[in-house]
Amino acid sequence: MKPAIELRSAVKRFGGVTAVDNVSLTIGDGEFFSLLGPSGCGKTTTLRMIAGFEFPDAGDILLHGTSIGTTPPHQRRVNTVFQSYALFPHMTVAGNIGFGLEMQRIAPTERERRVREALELVRLADYGERWPRQLSGGQQQRVALARALINRPEVLLLDEPLGALDQKLRKEMQLELKRMQERVGITFIFVTHDQEEALSMSDRIAVMHHGRVLQIGTPTAIYERPNCRFVADFIGDTNFLDGRITASHAGHAVITTDDGLVITGASDRSLTIGSTATVSLRPEKARLTIDVPPGDIANCFATTVDRVDYIGSDTRMLVRIGSERTVSVWEQNNRSTLDRDAYWQPGEAGYLWWPAENGLVLAE
Amino acid sequence: MAIGGITAAGARSGARRRLAMLLAPGLFWLIAFFAIPLVVVLAYSVAVPGPTGRVEWRFTLENYQRLFGETLYVSAYVRSLWVGLLTTLICLVAGYPLALFIVRQPPAWRAALLFLILIPFWTNFLVRTYAWMIILSNNGIVNTAIQSLGLPRQILYPGEGAVLVGLVYGQLPFMVLPLVAALDRFDFTLMEAAADLGASRRRAFWRIMLPLTAPGIAAGSVLVFIPTVGQFVVSDLLGGAKVDFLGNLLQRLFTRSNPPNWPLGSAMAVIFMVVLTVAIVAYFRATAEERR
Known part of the structure; x- marks a missing residue:
C-alpha cells in the first residue's frame, strides 16, 4: 500500500x-x-x-x-x-x-x-x-x-x-x-x-x-x-540545565553546569567532551524528599523550597539548588488529607533527586 | 414599586417625546416635499389641459389613454426601460470584476482605488458629458484611432450608442460601490470550501459568491436603473435631441412645448412611478429568495 x-x-x-x-x-x-x-x-x-x-x-x-x-x-x-x-x-x-x-x-x-x-x-x-x-x-x-x-x-x-x-x-x-x-x-x-x-x-x-x-x-x-x-520546550513543561559535556558513555552523558552541578542524563548518541549541551528534566520526573534517598541515585542535590503552588491534582514547587538555580518539580497529590504537614511549605529543606534516565541530554 | 412604575412611565413618555423630536424634521420633509407633491401630481394627471396651458380641473382619463395610444410615448417608455436595463447590465458585468479586484487588494491599495472611482464626481456631470461629445465626435480621439487602423470613420455621436456610453460611464461608480461593500462582507474562505468540495471556479462563483453578494447586486442595480430610466441630460446631449427618453418628453411637456401640458406630463410621471415600483419590488423579491 x-x-x-x-x-x-x-x-x-x-x-x-x-x-x-x-x-x-x-x-x-x-x-x-x-x-x-x-x-x-x-x-x-x-x-x-x-x-x-x-x-x-x-x-x-x-x-x-x-x-x-x-x-x-x-x-x-x-x-x-x-x-x-x-x-x-x-x-x-x-x-x-x-x-x-x-x-x-x-x-x-x-x-x-x-x-x-x-x-x-x-x-x-x-x-x-x-x-x-x-x-x-x-x-x-x-x-x-x-x-x-x-x-x-x-x-x-x-x-x-x-x-x-x-x-x-x-x-x-x-x-x-x-x-x-x-x-x-x-x-x-x-x-x-x-x-x-x-x-x-x-x-x-x-x-x-x-x-x-x-x-x-x-x-x-x-x-x-x-x-x-x-x-x-514546546511539548509539556521542562527544566533546562545548561552546561558542558564532561563524560559520554553508552546511553549516558555527564554534563557540568556553570554553577558546578554534575548531572548524569540519558543520551542515545556519543557527544563530544567539552561541547555545550543541556539536560531537559520534566518537573514530574524528579522527586523531592526530606531525607537522602536510599540507594545509588545518579542525581541528588540538597535544596530549599522556594515556592509552592497547590493546583489540586498536583503540587507544583520551585526549589532552589545553591544560590542561583531554581528547578521546577511537581508532586502528585495521591493522598487525600488536610494535614498541613503532608504538603511542602516554602523554606523547607530537602533533597531533589532523579535517576539518570529521567533527564535527557540534548546537544545544542 | 409604585414609584419605580411612575418613573418608568415618565422615562417612557420622555423617550417618546425625544423620538418624536428626532423624527419630526425628516417626517416634515417627506410630507411637505414628497407626499403632498405626489398628491398634486396625481391630481394633475386626471385634469384637462386647457388651450393656453392653464389646467381645467375636470376629471378625465384621456391623458392616460393618450400615453398608451400614441407611439411617441409608448416608444419612449420602451426605449427608456430598455436602455436602463442595458446600462444596468453593462455596469454589472463591468463593475463586478472591478469590485472583486478592488476588494482583493491590500488595504492601502484598496483605499487608493476607491478614491480613483470617486474622483470623477469632483467634476460637474455636465462637463463630463460634454467631454464625451468631444471624444466621440467625428474628429475625436476614438475616430482618429479607428482611422489610424485603416478603418472608415464611424458616426458615433450623436446616437443611441453614444447615449449608452455616456450612461454607463456616469453610472458605473454607483454599481461598483455597493458591490465593493457586498464583496467586502463576503468570506472568501467559502470559495476555498467550495473548491475543496469539488466545485470548479466557475461553479463556485455561480453557487456561492453570486448568491451571497446578491444584496450588493440588487442595491447597485437599483441605484443605476432608476436614475438611468428617468434621466434626460445624457440623452439630450449625446443623443443629439433625436433620441427621446422619458425624461426628455417630460421636460418638453412641462417646460418647452407651447402650450405646456402639465396634466399629460403628470400622467406620464405616474405611469413611470408605478412601473418602476412594480419592477423593483419584483426584483427585490427575487434576490431575497436567492438569499434565503
Whole structure:
C-alpha cells in the first residue's frame, strides 16, 4: 500500500518569507497524523498545500503515490474541515452536506440518502432543514465534518477545527473526532497548536518550527525523547540545565553546569567532551524528599523550597539548588488529607533527586 | 414599586417625546416635499389641459389613454426601460470584476482605488458629458484611432450608442460601490470550501459568491436603473435631441412645448412611478429568495 500522503522536499514562499522550508513527510493510510507547532510555524501552509489551496514552489506532494503538486483543489480526493467551518450560509445543513455530491452530479435520490447517513454519523439527524446560523459552534463543527466525510476522501484535513470551541466542548469533540476516525478509517491530518490535543489524539505527530519539521514521532516519543531543545520546550513543561559535556558513555552523558552541578542524563548518541549541551528534566520526573534517598541515585542535590503552588491534582514547587538555580518539580497529590504537614511549605529543606534516565541530554 | 412604575412611565413618555423630536424634521420633509407633491401630481394627471396651458380641473382619463395610444410615448417608455436595463447590465458585468479586484487588494491599495472611482464626481456631470461629445465626435480621439487602423470613420455621436456610453460611464461608480461593500462582507474562505468540495471556479462563483453578494447586486442595480430610466441630460446631449427618453418628453411637456401640458406630463410621471415600483419590488423579491 502506498502512503496516503507523501511530501517530498516541499517548499512554499510568500514574498521573501519561506513559510514551508523543505518539508518531507510520509503519512500512512488510516493514520491520525498531527502537525503541531506555534503560530507561523508553517503547519497551516503545509495543510493548504495538501488541500490544493497553495501550490509548492519546489518539491512535490503525492496522494497514494500520485503526484498532486499542481492539481487544483476541486480535482483532489482530499477534503478539509476549516477552522471557521466555512459553512455556506445560504444553504441548509442538508444543502451544505450534499454540496460535494451535487458537484459530483450524484443523482438527487442517492444524494438525499447519503446526506441522511452523514447527518446520522454526526448525530444531527433532525437538523437537515436548519440553517447554519441556527446551530451552536459544536453543531456547526459536526456539519463541517459531515460535509467533508460524505465525499469519502482519501485524506481528511482538519485545520485547528476545535480552536473556536470552549474547553469542555473541545474535550468532547476530541473524543468524538478520534472515534469517528477509527470508525471511517480515513487518514486524518490534523493541524493544531495545542500540544495536549495533539498528544491525546494522534498516532504520530510532526513538530514544526520556522517552516521546518523538527521531529516526527509517536506522542510518547515526542514527549519522552524530544530530539532538540525546541521540541522539549514546546511539548509539556521542562527544566533546562545548561552546561558542558564532561563524560559520554553508552546511553549516558555527564554534563557540568556553570554553577558546578554534575548531572548524569540519558543520551542515545556519543557527544563530544567539552561541547555545550543541556539536560531537559520534566518537573514530574524528579522527586523531592526530606531525607537522602536510599540507594545509588545518579542525581541528588540538597535544596530549599522556594515556592509552592497547590493546583489540586498536583503540587507544583520551585526549589532552589545553591544560590542561583531554581528547578521546577511537581508532586502528585495521591493522598487525600488536610494535614498541613503532608504538603511542602516554602523554606523547607530537602533533597531533589532523579535517576539518570529521567533527564535527557540534548546537544545544542 | 409604585414609584419605580411612575418613573418608568415618565422615562417612557420622555423617550417618546425625544423620538418624536428626532423624527419630526425628516417626517416634515417627506410630507411637505414628497407626499403632498405626489398628491398634486396625481391630481394633475386626471385634469384637462386647457388651450393656453392653464389646467381645467375636470376629471378625465384621456391623458392616460393618450400615453398608451400614441407611439411617441409608448416608444419612449420602451426605449427608456430598455436602455436602463442595458446600462444596468453593462455596469454589472463591468463593475463586478472591478469590485472583486478592488476588494482583493491590500488595504492601502484598496483605499487608493476607491478614491480613483470617486474622483470623477469632483467634476460637474455636465462637463463630463460634454467631454464625451468631444471624444466621440467625428474628429475625436476614438475616430482618429479607428482611422489610424485603416478603418472608415464611424458616426458615433450623436446616437443611441453614444447615449449608452455616456450612461454607463456616469453610472458605473454607483454599481461598483455597493458591490465593493457586498464583496467586502463576503468570506472568501467559502470559495476555498467550495473548491475543496469539488466545485470548479466557475461553479463556485455561480453557487456561492453570486448568491451571497446578491444584496450588493440588487442595491447597485437599483441605484443605476432608476436614475438611468428617468434621466434626460445624457440623452439630450449625446443623443443629439433625436433620441427621446422619458425624461426628455417630460421636460418638453412641462417646460418647452407651447402650450405646456402639465396634466399629460403628470400622467406620464405616474405611469413611470408605478412601473418602476412594480419592477423593483419584483426584483427585490427575487434576490431575497436567492438569499434565503
